[in-house]
Amino acid sequence: MTDVTTWTAARTAESIASGEVSAVEVTQAHLDRIAAVDGKVHAYLHVDTEGALASAAAVDARRGSGETLGPIAGVPLALKDVLVQQGIPTTCGSRILEGWRPPYDATVVSKLKSAGVVILGKTNMDEFAMGSSTENSAFGPTRNPWSLDRVPGGSGGGSAAAVSGYLAPLAIGTDTGGSIRQPAAVTGSVGVKPTYGGVSRYGLVAFSSSLDQVGPCARTVLDAALLHEVIAGHDPMDSTSVDVPVPPVVAAARMLDVRGLRVGVVTELDGEGYQAGVRQRFAEAVELLSSLGAEVVEVSCPSFSYALPAYYLIAPSEASSNLARFDGMRFGLRVGDDGAHSAEEVMALTRAAGFGAEVKRRIMLGTYALSSGYYDAYYGQAQKVRTLITRDFAAAFAQVDVLISPTTPTTAFPIGERADDPMAMYLADLCTIPSNLAGNTAMSIPCGLAPEDGLPVGLQIMAPTFADDRLYRVGGTLEAAYVDRWGHPLLEEAPAL
Amino acid sequence: MASITRAEVSHLARLARLALTDDELDRYAGQLDVILASVATVSEIAADDIPPTSHSVPLTNVFRPDELTPCLTAEAALSQAPAAEDSRFRVPRMLDEEA
Numbered sequence: 001m002t003d004v005t006t007w008t009a010a011r012t013a014e015s016i017a018s019g020e021v022s023a024v025e026v027t028q029a030h031l032d033r034i035a036a037v038d039g040k041v042h043a044y045l046h047v048d049t050e051g052a053l054a055s056a057a058a059v060d061a062r063r064g065s066g067e068t069l070g071p072i073a074g075v076p077l078a079l080k081d082v083l084v085q086q087g088i089p090t091t092c093g094s095r096i097l098e099g100w101r102p103p104y105d106a107t108v109v110s111k112l113k114s115a116g117v118v119i120l121g122k123t124n125m126d127e128f129a130m131g132s133s134t135e136n137s138a139f140g141p142t143r144n145p146w147s148l149d150r151v152p153g154g155s156g157g158g159s160a161a162a163v164s165g166y167l168a169p170l171a172i173g174t175d176t177g178g179s180i181r182q183p184a185a186v187t188g189s190v191g192v193k194p195t196y197g198g199v200s201r202y203g204l205v206a207f208s209s210s211l212d213q214v215g216p217c218a219r220t221v222l223d224a225a226l227l228h229e230v231i232a233g234h235d236p237m238d239s240t241s242v243d244v245p246v247p248p249v250v251a252a253a254r255m256l257d258v259r260g261l262r263v264g265v266v267t268e269l270d271g272e273g274y275q276a277g278v279r280q281r282f283a284e285a286v287e288l289l290s291s292l293g294a295e296v297v298e299v300s301c302p303s304f305s306y307a308l309p310a311y312y313l314i315a316p317s318e319a320s321s322n323l324a325r326f327d328g329m330r331f332g333l334r335v336g337d338d339g340a341h342s343a344e345e346v347m348a349l350t351r352a353a354g355f356g357a358e359v360k361r362r363i364m365l366g367t368y369a370l371s372s373g374y375y376d377a378y379y380g381q382a383q384k385v386r387t388l389i390t391r392d393f394a395a396a397f398a399q400v401d402v403l404i405s406p407t408t409p410t411t412a413f414p415i416g417e418r419a420d421d422p423m424a425m426y427l428a429d430l431c432t433i434p435s436n437l438a439g440n441t442a443m444s445i446p447c448g449l450a451p452e453d454g455l456p457v458g459l460q461i462m463a464p465t466f467a468d469d470r471l472y473r474v475g476g477t478l479e480a481a482y483v484d485r486w487g488h489p490l491l492e493e494a495p496a497l
Numbered sequence: 498m499a500s501i502t503r504a505e506v507s508h509l510a511r512l513a514r515l516a517l518t519d520d521e522l523d524r525y526a527g528q529l530d531v532i533l534a535s536v537a538t539v540s541e542i543a544a545d546d547i548p549p550t551s552h553s554v555p556l557t558n559v560f561r562p563d564e565l566t567p568c569l570t571a572e573a574a575l576s577q578a579p580a581a582e583d584s585r586f587r588v589p590r591m592l593d594e595e596a
Contacts, residue, residue, distance in 0.1 A: 312536045382536075384549050
């Protein structure tokens, strides 16, 4: 038998449905690989061996009884540790939730279970999704499968490393400022931030509620689309989920045609501060799109230069409020409950002991930005920037169907390089943040290796709200053209673990 | 905009219920100053005629029928509590005896 861990989700599901391989065999192969190599990568925080094998056996039994299986039934998946799964430890990469076992399933988890997806375990992340390198996890960093001394991006570095390291064909991520797309870019995988409101957030531990969105991570555009269709859709349990039809992303991923599509290159997301190899691969992607029949023009979005400062006011402000729930009273860690300390003192001791440095930094930044006397100058002004960025997108999408840019200004940086410099770390999300602020949808696909360091470069595609299918049309077409050009998918060039 | 002082950081930590050490207060005072100086560029935009956007979905009020639906049992909700007593969360004293 060939190594099933190298298969796409689409091929895996077909092979299970046809009986070529059983879901249990596929799951066991992934569990074996995790046991063999995840010590080097540290993509997973928790592996649910028993639960995964039981779900796989249930899929095999359903097939045995003649039931028609769904499009990704039996396919293993890695779940970012910020979504709750009943009875399975959920930490958000934080000591404050160490040992906590959620009493219910997130809607996304319920949907995955109904679709017969096999959840292998929970993936590592920057604490409460705050970071761009997964170095802020309380449980140690995840390493980039392309180069073990480099970061896998963040906050969803565990999910991206699981997918690119063949430790799962599919993963779930969350994207508040780029936490799906930036890790996808630096690990040579595919990541999608669906339109805000497109995927339920019930059971997602909130970081920044006006920005957070759940989305798919995969090795191919079609696989991402298959997962996207399973998790998307209106949920009455999430009052910010929108009751509109799920965009036809799977059909779009199979179109393989961009002729006549209007593509805008964002002037402001390129140039000074971008690594030479990133700029080179991006320029080639622009040429490739033209040669495939797309109409490429340059588009200016002048307010994008204010996106990063606006984000680092809005996200910490919302985080300072959302993370108030971690008070040591109802769940998670409690420190100092010795009869001598008041409830308020216990809260302060618990939070000081349970939160890491970046989380504390952002809570204080948010507390400052929301405090009386500073609110208008910081938070209020950031919300106006948000209006301007939304207007820039609206004007751009009046001229073009999709926008493109590099996903990140640089390739994966060495572990430790930016750990003590918060502002340098924040720059990793320069290109991804505008779509979080405006709520529109965006994707990252691999577009080659930077010549100077041999590490993956990501191309970002952005589309209007609830036009997620356009991402898959462009991404799928480009991916096929790249495979033609390279003779194989980019990930096949990654060193063996 | 004024730069942030160590005393202000200490006040913020108290508001945020974070019992920080002196070392942490020193470190955060420096870092928050750098971050705030950088994000303060949002004040450059002329904003008089621009409405704020709080979030991107065009929803205001979302209603549902006022019907009972299943929810967690008290036992399930308390199963992860740091301390529970008599089917309730047990918490430290809330009120200080000192005036």
